[in-house]
Amino acid sequence: MLRVLAVASAALGPRAAGQVRTMASYQLLVPPPEVLRKPLSVPKRLLLGPGPSNLAPRVVAAGSLQMIGHMHKEMFQIMDDIKEGIKYVFQTKNPLTLAISGSGHSALEAALINVLEPGDSFLVGTNGIWGLRAADIGERIGARVHPMNKDPGGYYTLQEVEEGLAQHKPTLLFLTHGESSSGVLQPLDGYGELCHRYNCLLLVDSVASLGGTPIYMDQQEIDILYTGSQKVLNSPPGTSLISFSDKARNKIYSRKTKPCSFYLDMKWLAKFWDCGDKPRSYHHTTPVISLFSLRESLAIIAEEGLENSWKKHQEATTYLQGRLQELGLQLFVKDPALRLPTVTTVAIPAGYDWKDIVSYLMDHFNIEITGGLGPSVGKVLRIGLLGCNATRENVDLVVNALKEALQRCPRNKL
Amino acid sequence: MLRVLAVASAALGPRAAGQVRTMASYQLLVPPPEVLRKPLSVPKRLLLGPGPSNLAPRVVAAGSLQMIGHMHKEMFQIMDDIKEGIKYVFQTKNPLTLAISGSGHSALEAALINVLEPGDSFLVGTNGIWGLRAADIGERIGARVHPMNKDPGGYYTLQEVEEGLAQHKPTLLFLTHGESSSGVLQPLDGYGELCHRYNCLLLVDSVASLGGTPIYMDQQEIDILYTGSQKVLNSPPGTSLISFSDKARNKIYSRKTKPCSFYLDMKWLAKFWDCGDKPRSYHHTTPVISLFSLRESLAIIAEEGLENSWKKHQEATTYLQGRLQELGLQLFVKDPALRLPTVTTVAIPAGYDWKDIVSYLMDHFNIEITGGLGPSVGKVLRIGLLGCNATRENVDLVVNALKEALQRCPRNKL
Ligand SMILES: Cc1ncc(COP(=O)(O)O)c(C=O)c1O
Ligand SMILES: Cc1ncc(COP(=O)(O)O)c(C=O)c1O
Numbered sequence: 001m002l003r004v005l006a007v008a009s010a011a012l013g014p015r016a017a018g019q020v021r022t023m024a025s026y027q028l029l030v031p032p033p034e035v036l037r038k039p040l041s042v043p044k045r046l047l048l049g050p051g052p053s054n055l056a057p058r059v060v061a062a063g064s065l066q067m068i069g070h071m072h073k074e075m076f077q078i079m080d081d082i083k084e085g086i087k088y089v090f091q092t093k094n095p096l097t098l099a100i101s102g103s104g105h106s107a108l109e110a111a112l113i114n115v116l117e118p119g120d121s122f123l124v125g126t127n128g129i130w131g132l133r134a135a136d137i138g139e140r141i142g143a144r145v146h147p148m149n150k151d152p153g154g155y156y157t158l159q160e161v162e163e164g165l166a167q168h169k170p171t172l173l174f175l176t177h178g179e180s181s182s183g184v185l186q187p188l189d190g191y192g193e194l195c196h197r198y199n200c201l202l203l204v205d206s207v208a209s210l211g212g213t214p215i216y217m218d219q220q221e222i223d224i225l226y227t228g229s230q231k232v233l234n235s236p237p238g239t240s241l242i243s244f245s246d247k248a249r250n251k252i253y254s255r256k257t258k259p260c261s262f263y264l265d266m267k268w269l270a271k272f273w274d275c276g277d278k279p280r281s282y283h284h285t286t287p288v289i290s291l292f293s294l295r296e297s298l299a300i301i302a303e304e305g306l307e308n309s310w311k312k313h314q315e316a317t318t319y320l321q322g323r324l325q326e327l328g329l330q331l332f333v334k335d336p337a338l339r340l341p342t343v344t345t346v347a348i349p350a351g352y353d354w355k356d357i358v359s360y361l362m363d364h365f366n367i368e369i370t371g372g373l374g375p376s377v378g379k380v381l382r383i384g385l386l387g388c389n390a391t392r393e394n395v396d397l398v399v400n401a402l403k404e405a406l407q408r409c410p411r412n413k414l
Numbered sequence: 415m416l417r418v419l420a421v422a423s424a425a426l427g428p429r430a431a432g433q434v435r436t437m438a439s440y441q442l443l444v445p446p447p448e449v450l451r452k453p454l455s456v457p458k459r460l461l462l463g464p465g466p467s468n469l470a471p472r473v474v475a476a477g478s479l480q481m482i483g484h485m486h487k488e489m490f491q492i493m494d495d496i497k498e499g500i501k502y503v504f505q506t507k508n509p510l511t512l513a514i515s516g517s518g519h520s521a522l523e524a525a526l527i528n529v530l531e532p533g534d535s536f537l538v539g540t541n542g543i544w545g546l547r548a549a550d551i552g553e554r555i556g557a558r559v560h561p562m563n564k565d566p567g568g569y570y571t572l573q574e575v576e577e578g579l580a581q582h583k584p585t586l587l588f589l590t591h592g593e594s595s596s597g598v599l600q601p602l603d604g605y606g607e608l609c610h611r612y613n614c615l616l617l618v619d620s621v622a623s624l625g626g627t628p629i630y631m632d633q634q635e636i637d638i639l640y641t642g643s644q645k646v647l648n649s650p651p652g653t654s655l656i657s658f659s660d661k662a663r664n665k666i667y668s669r670k671t672k673p674c675s676f677y678l679d680m681k682w683l684a685k686f687w688d689c690g691d692k693p694r695s696y697h698h699t700t701p702v703i704s705l706f707s708l709r710e711s712l713a714i715i716a717e718e719g720l721e722n723s724w725k726k727h728q729e730a731t732t733y734l735q736g737r738l739q740e741l742g743l744q745l746f747v748k749d750p751a752l753r754l755p756t757v758t759t760v761a762i763p764a765g766y767d768w769k770d771i772v773s774y775l776m777d778h779f780n781i782e783i784t785g786g787l788g789p790s791v792g793k794v795l796r797i798g799l800l801g802c803n804a805t806r807e808n809v810d811l812v813v814n815a816l817k818e819a820l821q822r823c824p825r826n827k828l
Binding site: 040084087091136218299306 | 440441442443444445446447449450451454455456457458459461463465466467468469474475476477478479480481482483484486488491492494495498499501502504505506507515516517518519520523527547550551553554555628630632633634642644650651652672673674675676677696697698699700701702703704706707709710712713716717719720721776782787
């Protein structure tokens, strides 16, 4: 049904109609949507869920800058700054350290698709949603996945890990440092060393913990570490941070197959981020503005100092936990040493529907707290104190709001 | 080497040392980087390369807003607005229409990994870098890839495509609408119909063309169409727009294997973006601020009207082409009907090193134009007039700068 041009030609100006293209009589059948005529309006929210968190003021300022090219020399400098910042917050000297152009999940995916080849054995701590997702991705790429299942609230002892290593002889072990769906802080001391004795690489998710509690990538012998931009770093979501030890790098560079993704292919990214290989060449268009923001959030934490940041989170969260207990609420993680200093989980108080409480805080106070996620849904409420949100003032705000919610929300509805 | 806690404990505040974790004596060995103490400084640039382009002022304003949660109802409304905006600029009614949390390449990858299964036959127009990359990704996921090779500057006739369809019986054909590395506008009328006669789906890359020249997804029977945020739409890079016809959707929903990516799994994304399946559930944290910006850029083009936007690009680019020819420069694409109205390619003038010219404009005028890319490197200079940058004033600026560069840059250096 190719006919001679009707409507479309008008828009083509001096272009000769029907020269190469046989112009059909197309028309604009989808009108401009009415919804887009309304001005963009965004409410003010205090984000005290498990993330994303509010942006630091300096990060907001960075987000309002104009574009430069993703290959301009000033941009390469910003990328270099970011690499140095990541090395600092990760406490690593790994040359293969960079930011991924996607959210935390894309960093997890980057780790798995680059390190694992089809048929590789993959041991996964599935004590919450993040391990379940790592297992899911492992299966997609054809690894032999061995989940170590635990209920939400559990963590892995060195002994349990050693059993898994001995039994499954994995290439890679996945652990979640800050299990934000259950509020558990997985201990990390000794796990890297243990993995290496079994010729296994250690991959750690620190999306919800990095910057809020100690982690020492090199000294703890973590082979692959990643985190997100939108938690303690108070940057917009959309970028993530990742680093690979030399052992992990060697595994990537001695692969027999290409990873199934080009976008996340670490050999390409390493070149683009100038992590060793030359020449620095175009791979994809990086999220320039988000990288401005990320650079600023790394500058802020470098200025504050990691130890101060850890301390700030621990103090604010300890204060929060105390105030919650004063309200008569139960912390979901019983052992204080296993509680995350960033995201606190509270057992849902008896007789309440957690959705009522969450909605009450949102509707009456514009404060976000959330319910559980994945296996912890219906078990917990989650309160996050992340980066610049980790203050006593915010604790008082959220606890007072919660107190009111407990008075006003229906109890024993059914 | 696990010892009792020394330095790290100080930062842990009230946490009991060594309870569950055997604390080792870790120290901060990587100091805060000096580079991050310098204030972030970003030069003012006129981005007249093939993209990214400058941001529209309203887009800058959107980028400076504070965060809200990626699951807040206001965010769902913004996502709905974006879906409607994409349907308008794509001229489609496809329910499976959404934004991907990654750059143009991630949209290409999303198309390929969701539609192709290992062993599927994939026909690719490799007349420039984008087709080469589609072929590369196709190979990574185990498709049988059939490239139709052409030198930069070439396009595909209906007859050539029909030969490929008859010979290779592909599941999917990839064509680049705006081949930004060569400056070629691939005709699209009749290609969808032709593919469907051969039971093949049509995938079109419109990253460098959408909004700048007519495209009618539904009427042209395009099955999968994607574009980037950072070209005609004048948004920051980091998100991309994609839509799937019912035929393409059926292929995805009748797959026997899971796609190798979770991050780009269209069944998950379709739920998260509320494109039919229920319930709307968390998949990954979307780039909230970038989505604010994208929403605004779609609102701008909806207000302007697609036909006006096409006309604006055609007029500015025709004016540019005339002025370049007045300077004695040769356009790389000989046939005027095959010239992209967004990105213009100029043959490198005899005796010059293209890098000198590009650097001259950058150093003396803060204007970006670029050399070629992939197969077109060393063959062309590329000038883009994208979205709000498509003005006669910008043409005059870049042409005058180019004139000066041609006078000042060394000729016949060797
Ligand atoms: C521990 C942990 N891992 C991974 C993720 C996934 O990150 P994203 O949502 O940015 O993809 C999250 C996000 O909440 C998280 O808390
Ligand atoms: C035609 C075309 N396709 C794909 C891309 C890739 O997009 P991105 O760099 O955003 O990944 C580009 C980018 O310049 C392009 O011009």
